[in-house]
Amino acid sequence: MNEIHLPRTIINRLLSHAQSSGDAEVCGLIGALNGQATTLYPIPNVSTDQRHRFAMDPHAQIAAMRQMREAGEELFAIYHSHPDSPAAPSATDITEAAYPGALYLVISLDTQGVLELQGFYIRNAEVMPVPLKVV
Numbered sequence: 001m002n003e004i005h006l007p008r009t010i011i012n013r014l015l016s017h018a019q020s021s022g023d024a025e026v027c028g029l030i031g032a033l034n035g036q037a038t039t040l041y042p043i044p045n046v047s048t049d050q051r052h053r054f055a056m057d058p059h060a061q062i063a064a065m066r067q068m069r070e071a072g073e074e075l076f077a078i079y080h081s082h083p084d085s086p087a088a089p090s091a092t093d094i095t096e097a098a099y100p101g102a103l104y105l106v107i108s109l110d111t112q113g114v115l116e117l118q119g120f121y122i123r124n125a126e127v128m129p130v131p132l133k134v135v
Helices: 010-022 056-069 089-095
Strands: 004-006 025-033 036-043 072-083 103-108 116-123 126-130 132-134
Touching: 004 010, 004 036, 010 036, 010 072, 010 089, 010 103, 010 116, 036 056, 036 072, 056 072, 116 132
Parallel strands: 004 132, 072 103
Antiparallel strands: 025 036, 025 072, 103 116, 116 126
């Protein structure tokens, strides 16, 4: 699978968002113009078990999708963090993946001082790792 290029500014914002919450998963969307990631849309996590799951606030998610559409962007990626597990989709993440065309980004805080970010496509419950490159 071809590597995905992510701007350093987007990665820095992703990692900062993940660190801001510590014990709770964070989540959001990334919009793109012409296939290039451009805008981060943090979405509040409304899960009842935020340490182990994420559920995007439906109103904020709809608003972010509207902002993307108005800006001429398309959905590029869906991201969330894992406070105490690896940067890989959980069984729940795989089951609930509803956007086969979107990249799924998982950030792990369960590391020795260095955050880990991994990318995946999830289609029909099949997980395909995607190499990421900072540009």
